[in-house]
Amino acid sequence: MDCVFCQIVAGKIPSEILYQDEEVIAFRDINPQAPTHLIIIPKRHIPSLIHLSEAESPLAGHMINAANELAKKEGIAESGYRLVINCGQEGGQLVPHLHMHLLGGRKLSSALG
Ligand code: 5GP
Ligand code: ZN
Numbered sequence: 001m002d003c004v005f006c007q008i009v010a011g012k013i014p015s016e017i018l019y020q021d022e023e024v025i026a027f028r029d030i031n032p033q034a035p036t037h038l039i040i041i042p043k044r045h046i047p048s049l050i051h052l053s054e055a056e057s058p059l060a061g062h063m064i065n066a067a068n069e070l071a072k073k074e075g076i077a078e079s080g081y082r083l084v085i086n087c088g089q090e091g092g093q094l095v096p097h098l099h100m101h102l103l104g105g106r107k108l109s110s111a112l113g
Contacts, residue, residue: 036102051098
């Protein structure tokens, strides 16, 4: 498996892991776009959001819940933050393993790109 995020899950690529449970893992983005920039992923390889079946949709809620808890730990729950899932080429997805960005700690642009 040459997926970079699967290798992070397997511990083969080092990262600053901030949270993990049976289903998800969260770590700091290597190229942060904000003072807090975390990546939340399912441990299981799902290529992108479009591959998340309806039966697996509780996983999305679980990822959001993990992100909310991490926002509190990072001290940005009150100031505000943004969750982003890029899907596919035109959605700006570079790593083909479903992931959610948690961004905060500065005023983010109101533009959606
Ligand atoms: P995407 O554009 O696919 O939504 O975002 C992928 C994100 O993964 C980027 O923000 C990028 O900086 C981050 N990333 C890529 N490779 C690594 C890595 O090896 N370690 C960490 N911590 N983040 C990575
Ligand atoms: Zn993967």
